[in-house]
Amino acid sequence: MLTAAExxxxxxxxxxxxxxxxxxxxAAVAAAWLLARCDFPGKSLLxxxxxxxxxxxPVVIGFxxxxxxxxxxxxxxxxxxxxxIRLIFTRWGAALAAAVMAFPLMVRAIRLALEAVDRGLxxxxxxxxxxxxxxxxxxxxxxxxxxxxxxxxxxxxxxLGDFGATITFVGNxxxxxxxxxxxxxxxxxxxxxxxxxxxxxxxxxxxxxAALVVSEALARRxxxxxxxx
Amino acid sequence: MNAPDExxxxxxxxxxxxxxxxxxxxxxxxxxxxxxxxxxxxxxxLLNLVAGLLRPDDGRIAxxxxxxxxxxxxxxxxxxxxxxxxxxQDARLFPHLTVRGNLHYGWRRAGARAKxxxxxxxxxxxxxxxxxxxxxRPHTLSGGEKQRVALGRALLAQPRLLLMDEPLAxxxxxxxxxxxxxxxxxxxxxxxxxxxxxxxxxxxLRLATAVVLLEHGQVAVAGPxxxxxxxxxxxxxxxxxxxxxxxxxxxxxxxxxxxxxxxxDAFELRVPRVALKVGAAVRARxxxxxxxxxxxxxxxxxxxxRIEGRIETINPLNxxxxxxxxxxxxxxxxxxxxxxxxxxxxxxxxxxxxxxWCLVKAVALDAGTLALASGxxxxxxxxxxxxxxxxxxxxxx
Numbered sequence: 001m002l003t004a005a006e007x008x009x010x011x012x013x014x015x016x017x018x019x020x021x022x023x024x025x026x027a028a029v030a031a032a033w034l035l036a037r038c039d040f041p042g043k044s045l046l047x048x049x050x051x052x053x054x055x056x057x058p059v060v061i062g063f064x065x066x067x068x069x070x071x072x073x074x075x076x077x078x079x080x081x082x083x084x085i086r087l088i089f090t091r092w093g094a095a096l097a098a099a100v101m102a103f104p105l106m107v108r109a110i111r112l113a114l115e116a117v118d119r120g121l122x123x124x125x126x127x128x129x130x131x132x133x134x135x136x137x138x139x140x141x142x143x144x145x146x147x148x149x150x151x152x153x154x155x156x157x158x159x160l161g162d163f164g165a166t167i168t169f170v171g172n173x174x175x176x177x178x179x180x181x182x183x184x185x186x187x188x189x190x191x192x193x194x195x196x197x198x199x200x201x202x203x204x205x206x207x208x209x210a211a212l213v214v215s216e217a218l219a220r221r222x223x224x225x226x227x228x229x
Numbered sequence: 230m231n232a233p234d235e236x237x238x239x240x241x242x243x244x245x246x247x248x249x250x251x252x253x254x255x256x257x258x259x260x261x262x263x264x265x266x267x268x269x270x271x272x273x274x275l276l277n278l279v280a281g282l283l284r285p286d287d288g289r290i291a292x293x294x295x296x297x298x299x300x301x302x303x304x305x306x307x308x309x310x311x312x313x314x315x316x317x318q319d320a321r322l323f324p325h326l327t328v329r330g331n332l333h334y335g336w337r338r339a340g341a342r343a344k345x346x347x348x349x350x351x352x353x354x355x356x357x358x359x360x361x362x363x364x365x366r367p368h369t370l371s372g373g374e375k376q377r378v379a380l381g382r383a384l385l386a387q388p389r390l391l392l393m394d395e396p397l398a399x400x401x402x403x404x405x406x407x408x409x410x411x412x413x414x415x416x417x418x419x420x421x422x423x424x425x426x427x428x429x430x431x432x433x434l435r436l437a438t439a440v441v442l443l444e445h446g447q448v449a450v451a452g453p454x455x456x457x458x459x460x461x462x463x464x465x466x467x468x469x470x471x472x473x474x475x476x477x478x479x480x481x482x483x484x485x486x487x488x489x490x491x492x493x494d495a496f497e498l499r500v501p502r503v504a505l506k507v508g509a510a511v512r513a514r515x516x517x518x519x520x521x522x523x524x525x526x527x528x529x530x531x532x533x534x535r536i537e538g539r540i541e542t543i544n545p546l547n548x549x550x551x552x553x554x555x556x557x558x559x560x561x562x563x564x565x566x567x568x569x570x571x572x573x574x575x576x577x578x579x580x581x582x583x584x585x586w587c588l589v590k591a592v593a594l595d596a597g598t599l600a601l602a603s604g605x606x607x608x609x610x611x612x613x614x615x616x617x618x619x620x621x622x623x624x625x626x
Binding site for chain 2: 118120121123124125126127128129130131134138139142143225226
């Protein structure tokens, strides 16, 4: 059915996208909180930096990641020396690139959901004896769930489809960093690769449709859970 | 439980934009204290300050010996530690929890704070009649049902003080009628003091044992409702006809004519049949508009309540003096007020010290003006009835 190489690309893509979304979720919630509920000097700057991946060419983002996280870079060097972690040319680097590209989309969706939570409900919860943390966990977070879910779906799709940042930062190593997008690109660059490229395109399509169906079903259940008829 | 002489001290200042609130109050920690005023007078602000949802600029808030806020001593107790129950105008039920989940929310967090005689789950459910709603979701409830659940939720948090911010304002007239009795029962059966914010005078007159009138962020009047109602100057500031408040007990029901007799200290009143048990203590509000005066006891008149008394004061009510309020003492502890024209005063030759008859139409006293008396007020009124040596009560003839 699927060749080993195709399976590799599919498995890798899913792994990279899932890791990217899972790891950036807490950070995205924190960022959404900071932007929606806090006021501090430099807030606009933070907002702008978070949204850079939306406006800059993906290759430029990949380049910045290379500068920062390459083994000679300030963060990459520290990681390698102290924790033995190397990101460049690895799937974890691919996950980082995908996460950075998807981050602003996730933050936007979660921030919208956070802003839609009724502050009056939070005040009511506090009068009933809940501390601020308790209110966040028992009231705010559950009510944000649809927004968090939608943020994750969008981020998953963006992470899955990333090309420019991934190929620039971690290269095109089959089995390690060659996600579906990179594999399709590589095939179109080789003679007689079109048929194989088409197969991968169809696989990508199937994954996308499956993701949409699952997300719809999940969204419906979440809506019921938080009590919107 | 709070000792009877403990007070709720609210001595604060707060600026919000152009608006400034300043008050120095010592309110009883028993019964229902109504905070009354027009929109924008600062009532909700005051409530939010007590709840801790707003911080005062200056001053002190204390419940008995527990200090919530003290600017000088740098004390500001967080909301969640104040052990209060708050009922908001918009119910604010948590949409992702069932009614049972909502009720349990505060209950679960009250934990160690539970009073010696904690308010029980079943007790509250029975009191508010919400047993059938327990597994429902808030969005499926009607407005009245939501408010009853909100009341239950606040009670189950074992509050030392219940705060209600215009709880009936968002309900239509039918729902108000539905929910009001539950608040009365709450006041009488559970010994939780209540602070009740409203702009509706009829709610104040029906529910309150003490009242605070706020005007433009300042306290204009404060005190027990009976005392406030008895002073014309204070009563007039409420902008409507409070009339006289009298405390009595249901004496008998007359099924033939569909009437109830209420015995007050030294006089009786016949009113349309009310659904209260014989012996129940009630507070009747007798609006001045519904009291007419006669120099002699009229025989050929439809009004069945004719009470003898002596004029104490005559005060003009409007600028031109064309309308006048005549205060008539009909019993040692009761003064009835009559709204009459200056023309009538001159024509009848009314003056202080004159003996005359007050005529009160029975139909003027209906469920809207009769309220269950509670607590100290009821005891006072009932005691006046039961004291020996008062002489035979005047029967309405």
